[in-house]
Amino acid sequence: MPTIKDVAEKAGVTVTTVSRVLNNRGYISQETRDKVYRVMDELQYRPNEIARSLSRKRSMMLGLIIPTIAHPFFAEMANYIENYAFALGYKILLCNSRLDRVKEKEYINMLKSHRVDGMIMGSHTLDVQEYVKLRQPVITFDRQITDIPYISSDNYQGGVLAAQLLIDRGCRRIAHISGNLSLDVLGNRRLEGFLDTLRKHALEPIVIELGTDVFESSGYDRMIRSLFEKEPEVDGLFASSDIIALHVMKVCSSLGIKVPDRMKLIGYDDISLASLVEPELTTIRQPLEAMSRLAVDLIDKLIRGEKVPLENIVPVTLVERKTC
Amino acid sequence: MPTIKDVAEKAGVTVTTVSRVLNNRGYISQETRDKVYRVMDELQYRPNEIARSLSRKRSMMLGLIIPTIAHPFFAEMANYIENYAFALGYKILLCNSRLDRVKEKEYINMLKSHRVDGMIMGSHTLDVQEYVKLRQPVITFDRQITDIPYISSDNYQGGVLAAQLLIDRGCRRIAHISGNLSLDVLGNRRLEGFLDTLRKHALEPIVIELGTDVFESSGYDRMIRSLFEKEPEVDGLFASSDIIALHVMKVCSSLGIKVPDRMKLIGYDDISLASLVEPELTTIRQPLEAMSRLAVDLIDKLIRGEKVPLENIVPVTLVERKTC
DNA sequence: TTGAAAGCGCTAACAT
């Protein structure tokens, strides 16, 4: 591959000049500029971004750490993030932590070694301290860590909305199924909002928590099934993600429990699947696109040394479809 | 961040020595090795991978270009690819082309500028020639381009299996819905296998092709609906992806067409959703994990200058579930 | 067993 030097020689100028036209900096006569451009595409020259990064101390890369891109929620999020990042000139380094502490740590180190300009964290299995000592532009999703800016949907309100709808629909025996509560600290607030609201109506829900192993979905179905076996009266259920809700639908169907006739169901997220399945899923919508754009915006500002709010909570909305 | 120089000074050696212990190359006394290691973690030193890449002329990065990570098929694929790549020490640069020629081209250029060691292409909107002139390690999915190694499921056989099952189930009025045939060149062979098999039984299917705009799924539903309105007799359908099959299920449900009672349905891919929806989807399974591993293996070999087969066709299997 | 020095491809003062 040709280097800046090759271009310079062939154009009869120095590398400085070539660098100048490359970066549009300083004064260059139209004449040399044209010549340099001409040579550049004669040679099919592409500036070596690695060398640029080294000398500029800026890689234009962002690390994205998530549990797994195979999960539709993160896949959609990554899609939006990649899009906005690209628009700002950033590239995305994809990291699937699998919610494994070791891998997450390794990834963080790897990203540091690669001198990414910033990191967007959607996976948090480590101790808070580990993130704090990063001392570089970082933002998180759904996790509050001292002075690291975070983005989160209004989880509490999401819980409230779900509870209200279930109550409005006349449910009396209500359940909540959550992911791993110890990992999803802010996500817990969904449960709080849900509980507070139900209790105002003197209702106490059954709460079950799915294991850590998000990747072992057969375990999901077993736990859900046993919920319905132990508590056949359940007539309303709030799942902490749409994917969990889909599992519930499947178990219900195999148990002959009609949704929404015999049981009302509400999910969380509003991934695109929610409106693709039958019956279409009623859910609490996180504005994923806006959140993703915000993530990129925040990290970009952080990188440029601007101040950003610590707390970035975006509103959720109830999307009423067919399961509740 | 400390540099190799800082480590060298603090350890009382030269950068050469530090570099040696870093790379485990050449002779170093156990004593200095220990000292260097000690200093390294006192200083929390992390070698700058950008500098390394520049001098080694090897970035340990792979570019992954796909239409969109938001599509479950590509999301699952990316997940596997990232996993295997990580195991071999490669990092993944994520690129969503959106099947946009301009963006795809830009991405290719960007990846070249970043001197990725290799690229895995799951999106192909450009002319064959563009890929050929890349002259660097590249492999593709489902597209045959002169001497670029490609990976593909046995599409023809997939079509055969689907046709056979539909025939076995007694379907007489059969349809096929495909994605964009002009873009998915090898994927077309699904249709060929399907057609050949049906014709042996004197059956001629209705074939409809969904538009280019994979991202406008409301268009999907409209086209599918009009198929059923025009051809109410259809009693068997082969969709060229599970996602399309899900759209079909949705339309059927809204039209009161019971699947599989009144219409048999077969998908393609076997993404994890296929067994999560109700009724569970009968589908032709691509061994996605194996294909992804193969992709990383091939690209790694190419990078290391080894020869690899041009044609890498992996077998598909029929997964009989509830829709056929 | 260790060091000196050149080089990877580019940027950015500082000159001219």
Next chain:
DNA sequence: ATGTTAGCGCTTTCAA
């Protein structure tokens, strides 16, 4: 308006 030169942080020959 253009050139000289010294880095950026690392690897790697060549010497010692």
